[in-house]
Amino acid sequence: MPGGSAKTAILYRMVMDKHVCPYGLKARALLRRKGYQIEDRWLRTRQETDAFKAERGVRTTPQAFIDGVRIGGYDDLRRHFGLKVGDPTATSYTPVLAVFAVTALMALALSYASFGSAFTVRTGEWFIGLSMMALAMLKLQNVETFSTMFLNYDLLARRWVPYGKIYPFAELGAGALMVAGALTWLSAPVALFIGGVGAVSVFKAVYLDRRELKCACVGGGSNVPLGFISLTENLMMVAMAVWMGVMAAPLVA
Structure with missing residues (x-):
């Protein structure tokens, strides 16, 4: 970015031979829309994913980090950017x-x-x-x-x-x-x-x-x-x- 450092984020998401996490893709797309350069770290096996969750003390992936601070998953990213998060239990016409x-x-x-x-x-x-x-x-x-x-x-x-x-x-x-x-x-x-x-x-x-x-x-x-x-x-x-x-x-x- 001219006149300053680029905004960066680290994203951990599952990318396996038979499964690519859709919320990981949505989180990556959201970060890109917000102007972040992403360090995209893939979790390629179930064992690697479980080890990451145990190490970080989280229950789900993807997990996004901005400026060294864990923001969380896709819904947490939306909240971080002030965007609406849908409620699956809410009534709607x-x-x-x-x-x-x-x-x-x-x-x-x-x-x-x-x-x-x-x-x-x-x-x-x-x-x-x-x-x-x-x-x-x-x-x-x-x-x-x-x-x-x-x-x-x-x-x-x-x-x-x-x-x-x-x-x-x-x-x-x-x-x-x-x-x-x-x-x-x-x-x-x-x-x-x-x-x-x-x-x-x-x-x-x-x-x-x-x-x-x-x-x-x-x-x-x-x-x-x-x-x-x-x-x-x-x-x-x-x-x-x-x-x-x-x-x-x-x-x-």
């Missing part, structure tokens, strides 16, 4: 918002490809149908875990436990039929039923009972809080069911 953002883009793309315009009535219909399918896919990754979390608040699942395992399949099927615009006589009642029961269940748990729960909407094990977005998801299904039923009525007549 990000997973379900990500689903809605992606399905909205998919609906816009499909509408443009089909009609030459991104903004059509079908865009809205596809958005809801695709959202149902995407959310069902996440639930189906582990139906057992989803159904267990679902029992915390769904009124029907509490009375009839198998409903928790049926729900994601019903959501997927109704969503697929809505996207296809087929068998409205089946998809609309199914969406109306599961969306209606879900909306009542969420409203009771959150706004009447004042319970703080995690939503099973993106599958079991998520940290999405049960609340307004969960209620909106169910109301969207109800609205879509009513809309498709109304649109199909003239055809039936």
Whole structure:
């Protein structure tokens, strides 16, 4: 550095034939972004790693040292530089918002490809149908875990436990039929039923009972809080069911 000494850091990280520590790579990248010249010291075997941890009195690697002072691992480096460190136990709406953002883009793309315009009535219909399918896919990754979390608040699942395992399949099927615009006589009642029961269940748990729960909407094990977005998801299904039923009525007549 002109007019002064360069900032330097020492980084100990695992670099083995069959494993390169990802947090070591992230720590190295962070130090480089902060303008540090890095003395990159590799721990090439498990024995070497264990010996390093015993010698330094640490439990994990990587370990970064700046000006001879141990800073710690990747999260410790972020704290040292005043950067935010994620809390894996914190609740967040990000997973379900990500689903809605992606399905909205998919609906816009499909509408443009089909009609030459991104903004059509079908865009809205596809958005809801695709959202149902995407959310069902996440639930189906582990139906057992989803159904267990679902029992915390769904009124029907509490009375009839198998409903928790049926729900994601019903959501997927109704969503697929809505996207296809087929068998409205089946998809609309199914969406109306599961969306209606879900909306009542969420409203009771959150706004009447004042319970703080995690939503099973993106599958079991998520940290999405049960609340307004969960209620909106169910109301969207109800609205879509009513809309498709109304649109199909003239055809039936």
